Amino acid sequence: MSVVELAATNLLSPMVLFFVLGLVATWARSDLNIPEAVAKGMSLYLMLAIGFKGGASVAAYGVDGQLVLSIIAGLLLSALIPIVAFQILLRVTSLPRVDAAAIAAHYGSISIVTFLAAIQVLDTAGIRYEGFMVATAAAMEVPAIIVALWLAKSGSITADSNGALGSGANVGVEVGSRLDAETLREVALNGSIVILVGSFVIGAITGQAGLKSIAPFIVDPFKGVLCLFLLDMGLIAGRGLRESRKYLTLPLVLFGLYMPLIGAVLGLAAAKLCGLSVGGMALFITLGASASYIAVPAALRLALPEARPSIYVPMSLGITFPFNLTLGIPLYISLATLFAR
Amino acid sequence: MSVVELAATNLLSPMVLFFVLGLVATWARSDLNIPEAVAKGMSLYLMLAIGFKGGASVAAYGVDGQLVLSIIAGLLLSALIPIVAFQILLRVTSLPRVDAAAIAAHYGSISIVTFLAAIQVLDTAGIRYEGFMVATAAAMEVPAIIVALWLAKSGSITADSNGALGSGANVGVEVGSRLDAETLREVALNGSIVILVGSFVIGAITGQAGLKSIAPFIVDPFKGVLCLFLLDMGLIAGRGLRESRKYLTLPLVLFGLYMPLIGAVLGLAAAKLCGLSVGGMALFITLGASASYIAVPAALRLALPEARPSIYVPMSLGITFPFNLTLGIPLYISLATLFAR
Amino acid sequence: MSVVELAATNLLSPMVLFFVLGLVATWARSDLNIPEAVAKGMSLYLMLAIGFKGGASVAAYGVDGQLVLSIIAGLLLSALIPIVAFQILLRVTSLPRVDAAAIAAHYGSISIVTFLAAIQVLDTAGIRYEGFMVATAAAMEVPAIIVALWLAKSGSITADSNGALGSGANVGVEVGSRLDAETLREVALNGSIVILVGSFVIGAITGQAGLKSIAPFIVDPFKGVLCLFLLDMGLIAGRGLRESRKYLTLPLVLFGLYMPLIGAVLGLAAAKLCGLSVGGMALFITLGASASYIAVPAALRLALPEARPSIYVPMSLGITFPFNLTLGIPLYISLATLFAR
Amino acid sequence: METFAKKRIEIVVESPLMTRVLTLLDGAGVSGYTVLPVLAGRGKDGAWHRDGVVGRTGTMVMIFTIVDASKVDEVIEPLFKLVSRQIGIVTVSAVDVLRPEQF
Amino acid sequence: METFAKKRIEIVVESPLMTRVLTLLDGAGVSGYTVLPVLAGRGKDGAWHRDGVVGRTGTMVMIFTIVDASKVDEVIEPLFKLVSRQIGIVTVSAVDVLRPEQF
Amino acid sequence: METFAKKRIEIVVESPLMTRVLTLLDGAGVSGYTVLPVLAGRGKDGAWHRDGVVGRTGTMVMIFTIVDASKVDEVIEPLFKLVSRQIGIVTVSAVDVLRPEQF
Numbered sequence A, B, C: 001m002s003v004v005e006l007a008a009t010n011l012l013s014p015m016v017l018f019f020v021l022g023l024v025a026t027w028a029r030s031d032l033n034i035p036e037a038v039a040k041g042m043s044l045y046l047m048l049a050i051g052f053k054g055g056a057s058v059a060a061y062g063v064d065g066q067l068v069l070s071i072i073a074g075l076l077l078s079a080l081i082p083i084v085a086f087q088i089l090l091r092v093t094s095l096p097r098v099d100a101a102a103i104a105a106h107y108g109s110i111s112i113v114t115f116l117a118a119i120q121v122l123d124t125a126g127i128r129y130e131g132f133m134v135a136t137a138a139a140m141e142v143p144a145i146i147v148a149l150w151l152a153k154s155g156s157i158t159a160d161s162n163g164a165l166g167s168g169a170n171v172g173v174e175v176g177s178r179l180d181a182e183t184l185r186e187v188a189l190n191g192s193i194v195i196l197v198g199s200f201v202i203g204a205i206t207g208q209a210g211l212k213s214i215a216p217f218i219v220d221p222f223k224g225v226l227c228l229f230l231l232d233m234g235l236i237a238g239r240g241l242r243e244s245r246k247y248l249t250l251p252l253v254l255f256g257l258y259m260p261l262i263g264a265v266l267g268l269a270a271a272k273l274c275g276l277s278v279g280g281m282a283l284f285i286t287l288g289a290s291a292s293y294i295a296v297p298a299a300l301r302l303a304l305p306e307a308r309p310s311i312y313v314p315m316s317l318g319i320t321f322p323f324n325l326t327l328g329i330p331l332y333i334s335l336a337t338l339f340a341r
Numbered sequence D, E, F: 001m002e003t004f005a006k007k008r009i010e011i012v013v014e015s016p017l018m019t020r021v022l023t024l025l026d027g028a029g030v031s032g033y034t035v036l037p038v039l040a041g042r043g044k045d046g047a048w049h050r051d052g053v054v055g056r057t058g059t060m061v062m063i064f065t066i067v068d069a070s071k072v073d074e075v076i077e078p079l080f081k082l083v084s085r086q087i088g089i090v091t092v093s094a095v096d097v098l099r100p101e102q103f
């Protein structure tokens, strides 16, 4: 399939259309909303399912050095992207360094829903991928946060000697000083990582027999649940965008569109180094391109409270996520196909 | 199947029995209850599923003038029934006009769960129906509210010149004055309409391929979810009845039983005019007979706060809904069979 | 299968592994948690499903005296176990009599999730069981509570003449005086009994046809839902254990491990008397061995507020439940196999 | 606008007892009450710490009722008798209302 | 620490009206507000008793806003006009805050 | 019934900070606290308006603790230090309790 065909198919898939429905509903100011408990339940379900399936696939096809290699590549990628993003942001925007660092953290980390959506497209297109990519995804959640906090700290010193930068946010004396052991533990063991990795391990232990026994729960309805979940994502993304319009300057909006492409290229390089299959490459590229909007914001509220969520959340959720979901994924798959072998 | 057989089968279906279990549990004052978030989630699921299936069916069988005709007939029916209901209520009860208008609004609008239940019975009986009836159902939600507000307003003038009517409720100076553009928008774009119509459109776009991809989520478990949902409906209907016993005079209870029949006859006429199939007719009759208990109450609390929810909610939910679910639906299907062709 | 094989298979089943994941997550102090509404929804689903399947199976195989016999045996067993447990607790611990009675109530009553887990293991091992065991389970929920309240009351008199026993808890003048008709009604008609028995009856009425129509909801995804539910149980058990460490003395921990075995032996005797099949025996043993942690605590907070939940809840949920889930069930099935015929 | 002094009685109590408390308030003739959900808590029973909803029994609710000062003792005495044996607390504070006849 | 006296306006109102009340508060220029979910309630309309959430319309929310005493009348008058026709109550009480400029 | 004057410290704070605040209260030796869920809110950070729970991070909780007047400063100072850098507010008000030794 050409990239255009792939994009067209993707744009007309139930998944993307339900996301668009959510955006439209917010735009029309409908009161449609999905209870938080239900959304949380679906999100746990999706992570459990994807983790388990990944584990079961590893059990079936065996593990080799590639798993380890790919996890290491993921860790490095997650640490590298924020540095690139930070440098760009400092150049193209006049944001305080804390805000730039905070945004950078999001792009280094990943969006598991984008990852899920990419898997669906691969499945539909009949392209296989390495089951251990789930573990790689989990590994990429945290390093970006640590690197970004270090960037913010260095920023704080700069800000002290350069008061002008501090305007617009209370860039403070203690910036970056709060990544204590406790916060690190909280971030590294946040619920989504634990259920993802835990299910991956359980899937790997119980293998195909285990998968078969719970397939009617985690495999068959998966795609439908994802549609309902994406409807909620559309609603939230739409609301976030409306609330935060005033903070999103043109340079920031553009950054939200080209930064995933930069992440994608870095992800492609990493995947190439690991020698992954086309599907695995497509997923690695997607991970590089995707931006977090759950784990990272929660961590930054604790560790970098000076950074403004009204900027970083809508950038990741309102701009980059929709871009990846609609156009990004087909593009990344085409990229992978192009560069495979 | 004769109407008696149909009724017997219906009364002993899991669907109806779970509803009865809910009623019994309330009557025995059990603390059984379903969390609101779960009930809301199920309700979103049911509407998404029914909308999508309707749309996919339209995609498969094509659209013609009938869709448009049937929507127009639905709009008119929804506007006509409240007028009939209002006149009856003024004659058989001594309710203030605001309350009469409010009740009338409910009977002009529709109950999507009654509609779902009718579809299940048709499916079980192997009777086909037009997929676009979902769109007709959505179209019928709102007109009744506007007409009823107009009736209430006219009532307000009468009430001024005839103080006696006003006793029993603060029929006020400003009655009916609150259907501003904002309220109208809220009503027309309430969550259930948006997800129903949105899913219908998505179903129509993605067609049978889309349906197939999410069928394990929206088709297979549908009936079971509906059972659990009806258990909750039974619990709520039972509780509502108990709370509101004192407001439900005999004339009101009787109205709750014969008004659906009047709505049914009007629905039959509309269906006949549109030239629908037996199944489509049965659904149109059901829509005419059913009474709203979600969208209309919410709208009336905003636009007609003087009307008492302690009367209109239990009438619709505690009397008409159980009647339709148990005896009404088999009757309506028999009616449709009788008048088909 | 030998007991060791059975235990090994069980310990490596997705069900048990997800429970362990929950324990591990708590132990690592992850913030992983499942919204209460979702957990409640799953629990309703599991009870509806198991009740319905039991009823449908009774409809298929017919009812005879065994059902009645088994219910009577269940009632007696539930009344007997607390007496045994109480006597032991008075001897091996220095707990006030109210606390001893409260703990005893838990062991006489049952854990429906343990029951579900046992059914899964039987299903996996291909061992059939009597569908009416669901009714027996429901029957066993309440008698233990009444007996335990009576034990506590007798305890109160003793405590008056023996002040020393009262130390550690405000064993009061009115202990045991609060099992009025209202509380009894609440306990006997608590939500889980009503949905279990109600679904059982509906299953029995609608039979295999009814079961078939909702099987994609209540049969196919059942095992998967149970896994997610057990993850939540693991999280809760783990948290409860951590909170209550200080109250759990060694004698209490040991009691939580050997008391299920005593209950198991009594359950075995009861099952033998009723002449059940191997599967039915295994389930009866499991019921005898399992301890309540939902219905009984709720009832005791009303009827025996002096007893300390910080002791009885973690004993049942944190010690006995994990023991039964992991080692108990395989043992009970082996026991049943051994003593069958 | 003129306001009128009333009292707000607030009760945090374990969920199983909610119905009992509401029945008591009904009996005491209060004009109404409002029940709020509680997410977490800690008290002398220590057990309900943070996510400490062990087996869901541990959940609490918060009930408040606005009454005339003259009614406080009447309501609070049986209430205190009920709640003091259970897990929970009772407080009273001052509020102003707009329509005194409503409470 | 030094604290400053402010007023807390609290509104319990049926959910469908929430948006209207918040828009009103926005218009009245309050510095912020907080909305809490309500589990159950009873009032003169009696219908929302206990689990009495008939058809979900009956759910309530509780909104509170902390304002300067000088602002109370300004906020409370339109508020009272709105809420008095609906199911709901309004109360005012005294609170102390740390940063007076925040409210 | 005799009642005793105490203080109620109330904190509305973004959810990610909840554990920190509770640990702080534990450390300050309060006798207990209660945490209520929050549905929506608006403040100077404006972003948490109405359904404005952007990506769930924006949810808030409300924590209150009842303490003796003599303890207020001790609790409120570190609290204020913690909360002031975050999204949230702190208020103090007067309440009466029945059992002074409980708080």
Ligand SMILES: Nc1ncnc2c1ncn2[C@@H]1O[C@H](COP(=O)(O)O)[C@@H](O)[C@H]1O
Binding pocket: D012, D013, D040, D041, D042, D043, D044, D045, D046, D048, D060, D086, D087, D088, D089, F030, F031, F032, F033, F034, F035, F064, F065, F066, F067, F103
């Ligand atoms: N000092 C306090 N401030 C606020 N809430 C409290 C306080 N003490 C107890 N509570 C609440 O009341 C519940 C029961 O308290 P207790 O009976 O002391 O265990 C706790 O779980 C808290 O939710």
Ligand SMILES: Nc1ncnc2c1ncn2[C@@H]1O[C@H](COP(=O)(O)O)[C@@H](O)[C@H]1O
Binding pocket: D030, D031, D032, D033, D034, D035, D064, D065, D066, D067, D103, E012, E013, E040, E041, E042, E043, E044, E045, E046, E048, E060, E086, E087, E088, E089
């Ligand atoms: N006296 C009261 N104390 C506390 N809450 C009340 C009181 N009266 C009414 N309410 C609350 O306000 C809601 C509406 O009251 P009403 O308009 O009187 O029906 C009730 O459902 C309660 O949640």
Ligand SMILES: Nc1ncnc2c1ncn2[C@@H]1O[C@H](COP(=O)(O)O)[C@@H](O)[C@H]1O
Binding pocket: E030, E031, E032, E033, E034, E035, E064, E065, E066, E067, E103, F012, F013, F040, F041, F042, F043, F044, F045, F046, F048, F060, F086, F087, F088, F089
């Ligand atoms: N004046 C106020 N009255 C009530 N709640 C407020 C007020 N100001 C802020 N809040 C609450 O505190 C949260 C954080 O406020 P802020 O730090 O000002 O953004 C808001 O989301 C509201 O829930």
Ligand code: NA
Binding pocket: A081, A106, A107, A108, A109, A110, A111, A263, A287, A288, A289, A290, A291, A292
């Ligand atoms: Na990324």
Ligand code: NA
Binding pocket: B081, B106, B107, B108, B109, B110, B111, B263, B287, B288, B289, B290, B291, B292
């Ligand atoms: Na109708």
Ligand code: NA
Binding pocket: C081, C106, C107, C108, C109, C110, C111, C263, C287, C288, C289, C290, C291, C292
């Ligand atoms: Na037992």
